Structures are given as structure tokens and as C-alpha cells.
Amino acid sequence: MGQKKPDRLHALASPIAALLLLCCICLLVGTAWARYRYRQITDVEFSPETAPQVYLFGGKTANGFTPMADTLAETENGQVLDFVVSNGESKTQFSKEDQYASVRLYVSLSLGNGDNLAATLTVDSQQYTAVARRLDGDSPICQSFGEGWIYCFMDENGEELRWFLEGDKLSAIDMSLLVEADTGLDSSLLRLMVTG
Secondary structure, three states, rough: OOOOOOHHHHHHHHHHHHHHHHHHHHHHHOOOOOOOOOOOOOOOOOOOEEEOOOOOEEEEEEOOOOOOOOOOOOHHHHHHHEEEEEEEEEOOEEEEEEEEEEEEEEEEHHHHHHHHHHEEEEOEEEEEEEEEEOOOOOOHHHHHOOHHHHHHHEEEOOOOEEEEEEOOOOEEEEEEEEEEEOOOOOOOHHEEEEEE
16 A cells, blocks of 8 residues: 655645734734824914114213214324213113123224224223224125224223123213324224124
8 A cells, every 4th residue: 555645735834824824913013104293373473673772972961862973072192082882862762681882993994004093992990992903895894884994992801892781771881982093083084883
């Protein structure tokens, strides 16, 4: 009698079916991706507000300030301009925020050289000597004022000085600028500016 040969196809069918079933289960249990979208609508109201400003005046009065002088006053030491830096225009119109202000002096290119002029700023009996730098040709001030020199007042660390103007009330600082030029200087060649 002959031996029966095992049916290989039937013998492999069970393990293959089990393997396919296991793969299907793994695919079902795998990572699921979803996308969620959340939407919320809120009304936001905006109101226009003027940016805080600093002002230059010639002096103080009981109700406010006087305009700047058109020219510098001649003295034996040089030309002098007394002025006030303020955070407002009157006792009722002033900035609500604290500010810092710096003072700069711009001089026309007709000065010739930055060393031809010396500028000293006096604030509360403290004197500060200006440092001259050539104006950058691409700067906005150069485009409106022309080429020339900028004189900045620096502290002992080489940082530009800034004065504090307290907000929520009228703050004002009295200052005096002394300008000494090697040659006669026409005040129309100068521009005093305060930035906040």
C-alpha cells in the first residue's frame, strides 16, 4: 500500500489565513488621523489715539509756554538759546505716558568741519558737551535738512543722554544751549530737535 502524500496547499492555508487576519487587525488598530477646526468670532473695538509727543518751547508762563526764539542770543561766551522740553502744550494738554527725550543739534554742511563748532547743553546746572558726527546721506533728516553735522549730547559711557518726562501730568525741563563757532555762525544754519 502506498502512503498518502500530505496536501501542501491545505497545510499552508491555515497559517496564511491566520497571518492575513493578524495583518487586518493591525491595520485597523493603527494610527488614525483626524482634523479638527475651531472657530470663534470676537468683536474688538479700536479707537484712534495720538502717539505721545515731546515739544520745544522758548519758556514757561503761568498757563503754558512761550514760542521758541527765532535766533540765538549773542553773549561774550558765544551764542545762547534758552528753551523748554515738555510732554504737553498746556496744563490741560499733556501726554498720559512716561517718556524720555533726547536733544540734538543739526548744523549745515557750510560749517565746513564738525570741529569748527562746540555745543554745550546745560540742564539743572549740569553741563554736557556735544559730540559731532557727520550726517548719514541716507538718513531722513539729511533728506529734509541737507548734508551736515549732528551734535549729540553723551554721558560718560558714550550713550546719548535722555531726560525723563513723567506722564499723566505736565512735565517740563528747562535747558540752555551754548554754541561757540570758530567762524561767525548764522542761526539759520542750525536746527535744534528733540526726539521722544
